[in-house]
Amino acid sequence: DGGITQSPKYLFRKEGQNVTLSCEQNLNHDAMYWYRQDPGQGLRLIYYSQIVNDFQKGDIAEGYSVSREKKESFPLTVTSAQKNPTAFYLCATEGTGAATLSNQPQHFGDGTRLSIL
């Protein structure tokens, strides 16, 4: 089945620790996104990537890092510099490029819930 797989579903971070959230897709989509969701708030964009080996900061990139070495994968690292990492993290993909002439909505994975120990 085509889809977006986020892992793990739950993750715990100790003080001073970096943790990495995985996002893998087999939809052959060029663009991938990371959002953060806090209770009672909408989604806020952390980072996005429109093509392999390129990514851009979103609205709340501080304390996070990403890489895009393969089209299928867009891992997010929550560094120790992120002082309030407890949130629900959502990965999304979007088909772009000449092959997609009509609107291509973003599709989401099932999320990773990160908590501080």
Added chain:
Amino acid sequence: GEDVEQSLFLSVREGDSSVINCTYTDSSSTYLYWYKQEPGAGLQLLTYIFSNMDMKQDQRLTVLLNKKDKHLSLRIADTQTGDSAIYFCAESCGYNKLIFGAGTRLAVHP
């Protein structure tokens, strides 16, 4: 800057219609979206409307767009308990960027 606003809660009786409202600020938005989120899950795309349309209907869902007032609504006919979830409105702002509202929690009671 861009902003999307939604009311936070809506409670309806099973079988009634639900109407979830949204206002947005960016008049250049090309597409507007409705997503559904069930507890502990990601966002599921329900429907979307192009900005030059007034209405779009898809089975029990009807989207109305008033571009002059920058107002978007989602009507769910014959609301069922399985429709209980958080509903997010989102507008596209520029290339590959979505702005989300805070979400409306829909509770369906017998």
